[in-house]
Amino acid sequence: MARTARAQEEIRRFLDIGAVQVAELDLNGEETALRPGPDSPPVTHGEVFVLVRRAGRPVGTLLGRVPEGADPATVLAALARQEHGPEHGPEHGREPAGGPGQGQGAERSGAAGPPPPRTSVVVATRERSGQLARALDSLLAQDHPDFEIVVVDNAPVTDGTRDLVERKYGERVRYVCEPVAGLATAHNTGLAAARGEVVAFTDDDVVADSRWLTELTTPFAADPGLGCATGLILPARLRTPAQVLLESHGGFAKGFTPTTYDPKDPPRDEPLFPFTAGRFGSGANMAFRAEVLRGVGGFDPATGAGTPARGGDDLYGFVRVLTQGHRLHYTPGALVWHHHRETWADLETQAFGYGAGLTAYLTAILVARPALLPAFLARVPRGLSHARGLTAVRDTGGGDGGASGGRGAAPGDHGTRTHPWPRRLSRLQRKGMLYGPVGYLRARRAAGSRTTGSWTTGRGTR
Template sequence: MQVAELDLDDLDDDATPGPGVLALRPGPGGPAVTAGEVFVLVRVRGRPVGTMTATVPEGADPAEALAAHARARCTPRSAPSAQPAAAPPPRTSVVVGTREGADRLARTLDSLLAQDHPDFEVVVVDNAPVTDATRDLLALTYPDRVRYVREPVPGLAIAHNRGVASARGEVLAFTDDDVIADPQWLTALSTPFVEDPRIGCVTGLILPARLTTPAQVLLESHGGFAKGFSPRTYDPARPPEDEPLFPFTAGRFGSGANMAFRADTLRAAGGFDPATGTGTPARGGDDLYAFAAVLADGHRLRYTPDALVWHHHREGLQDLRNQAYGYGAGLTAYLTALVVRRPALLPVLLACVPRGLAHARAMTAHRDGGDGLPGEHGGGGHPWPRALSRLERRGMLAGPLGYARARHRVRGLPLPWESREER
C-alpha cells in the first residue's frame, strides 16, 4: 500500500477538485503516487485533519481521485487558522537515543536538521554501543551539527536521562532513530510551552512512513501509534470525564517517539525511570512513566496533531510479536514503577483496579475485522490475531517482575544531571 499526503484548500464538497488541491506528495522517501491502494494523510492548508484509504483507478489523476474521496469521506470543515505565537518557540534540545542504528539514523538526522524551528540543537545518545558506527557517522557526516554522547549502560530510559543531562534547551524533545520528522514538527511540539506556562509535556502525531508488509499493515489497521487528530489538554486539576482511569492510562497521551518536556519539570520529576524502557527486562513503559509523573506533579499535558513524525514500523511478524509482548510488559512495569517511586498514588491506583482490569481485557482482546486495509485509525480493517492478544496479556503478567529485575540491575545508578561531572 502506498503512503501519501494530500493537502487541500478545504473539504467543501462543492469545491472543484483542481483548484482545491494544494499538493499531493508521497510519504517521506516514497515514489510518486500512482494507481492502486493508498493510505492518505489529509491536510487542510497544511494542518493534519485525518487519514483515509482509497483506490486510485488506472488512468485517473491521483490528486483529483484522492481529493474527491477525501471530500466524500471526511466531514466538511476548514482547518483553523494558525495563530502566531506570543513569542518565538523556546530554545529546544532534540534527544535521539540509538543503539547500533547508524543504518537508519541518517534519515532521521537529515529530517531533524531541516526543521523550521529558529533555535535548537540535536543530541544523539549512543546507548551501550558495540561498534563505532554511530560515532563515525556523526563525525564524518554531521560534524559540528549534531552532538554525540555515549551512555555505556544499556536501556532507553538510561539513554534518555543521559540526554537530559547533556541537553542545553529549555524544552527537551525526544524522538527515535526510525522516524522522519515533518519540517514543522519541532516548532509545533515546542510552541505550546510558550502558550501555557502550566504545560509540562507535549506529545504529537505518529503516522506510518511505509505500509509494505503484513506486519506494518496489521499494526496500523489497529491504530498504530496515532492518538487522533483533535488537540487535547490533560489537566490533573480537572480530570477528564471520559477517562475514568486518568492518569493511569498514559498510553492514550502519546508515545515516546514524539514527546517533549519542559526541562526543569522533567528533571524535578526525576527524569525517566532507569528500570523501564527498551533494553531492560521491563521491555518498555519509560515514556508512560514520564507522562504520569509530570501529571502527578500537577502539570498539564497537551497532545497536538500538528507535531507530526513518520515512523518506520517494524517489517516482520516476529517483530510485531515482540512489540505485542513488550507493550503488555511495559504497561504493568510502568504502573509498578509509579507505585514504587510514588507510593502516594497507590490508594488511587487500587481504586482503579476493577475498571483497570476490564480496560486491560478490552485492550488485549481479539479484534475481528474484514480483509481490508487500514482506514481510519483504530478501524480494525484486519483482525487482530488471538496469538498477539495472548502475548500482550503474558507481557502484562511479566511486567512487574521485569521491572523488579531491572531495578535491581540499576540500583545505585545516579541521575546523570545530579553528578558533578555533568554539572
C-alpha cells in the same frame, strides 16, 4: 490440534495482507497537492493510505483505492473532500484548560504568539547508523528558530554512530556515549546534556515533518503550567503485512484533535486517568519542560527498551509529570513519520513488550509515588476491564483504540481495521502484562546502585 490449525490460519491471513502506498494530500481551497510519503515512490493505482492536510495542517487520514488508469490525485482528492472537507471541521475533543491561549489556542486560531523556547532534541540510538542518518537529516531541516540535536549512543559495540556524527554532521550534532544499556538511561543522559529550556525526544527510525519541532514546543511558550507535549505519529511506509496490520488497528496515532490533559480537571470520559498514559502519546514524539522532567527525577532507568522491563519509560514520564500537577498537551500538528517493524516476529516481540511495559511502568509509578496507591487501587476494577479490552481479539470494522499494547489511538483514530488482530498477539500482550512487574523488579536489581528515577550526567560528550 485445533489451536495449531487456528494459528496456521492466522499466519495465512497475515501473509495475505498486501502492501499499501503512503501519501499526503493538501486541501487548499480548490487546489489540491498530492505527494508520496517521506519514504515512498509516487502514487499509482491500488490501495493508498493518505494523510489529509488543510493549508498544510494535518486534519485526518483515509484509506482509498485508485483504479488502474485513473488519476491518483483526482480520485484521492474527491475522497478527501468527502471525508475531510471544510464542512466537517475538526474532530470533537477536550478544550485545553484555560481556553484559548493555553496550549491550543494558537493552533485553532492561527494567531501569532510567542516564539517557541530554545529546545534540545535527544535521539537515543544503538547500532543503526543508516536509520539514524535519515532521522538526523529531517531534524536538521526543522523550521524551529533555536534548537540543538544531541545523539546518545547507547551501549555501542562499534564506532559506527560516532563516526557518522563526526564525519557527516560535525558541529551541527552533539554526540554523547552512554555505556549502560536501556532507553530510559539513554534519555536521562540526553536530559543531563541538554541545554534547552525544553527537551524533545524522538527515535532513530522516524522522519520528522519540517514543522514538527515548532508545533511540538510552541505550546510551552503559551502555557507556563505545561510540563509535557506529544504529537502525531503516522507510518512512513506500509510495505509488509506487519506494518499494514499494525496501522489498520490504529498504530501509534492519537487522533487529530488538539487536547490538553489537566490533573486539576480530569477528563470525565477517562475514569482511569492518569494511569491510561498510552492515550497521551508515545516516546517517538514527546517533549518536556527540562526543569519539570528533572524535578521528577527523569525517567526510571529500570523501564524502557533494553531492560528486562521491555518498555514503559515514556508512559512513566507522562504520569510523573501529571501527578506533579503539570499539564500535558497533545498536538496533531507535530508530526513524525515512523518506520514500523516489518515482520511477524517483530510484531510478537512488540506485543509482548508493550504489554510488559504497560504494567512495568505502573509498578514503577507506585514505587516512586506510594501515595498514589489508594487512587490506583480504586481504579483496579475498571482497570481490569480496560486491560481485557486492550488485549481482546479485534475483528475488522470499528472499535475504540489501537492494537499497540495500551497505546491505541484516542476515539476518532484513523485505524480502519481491515484485517483481524491475531489471537496469538493478544495472548502475548496478556502474558507481557503479567510479566511486566517481574521484569521491572529484575531491572531494578540489575541496576544495582543506580537510584530509581534518578538522572545521570552525560558521559563521553563531544
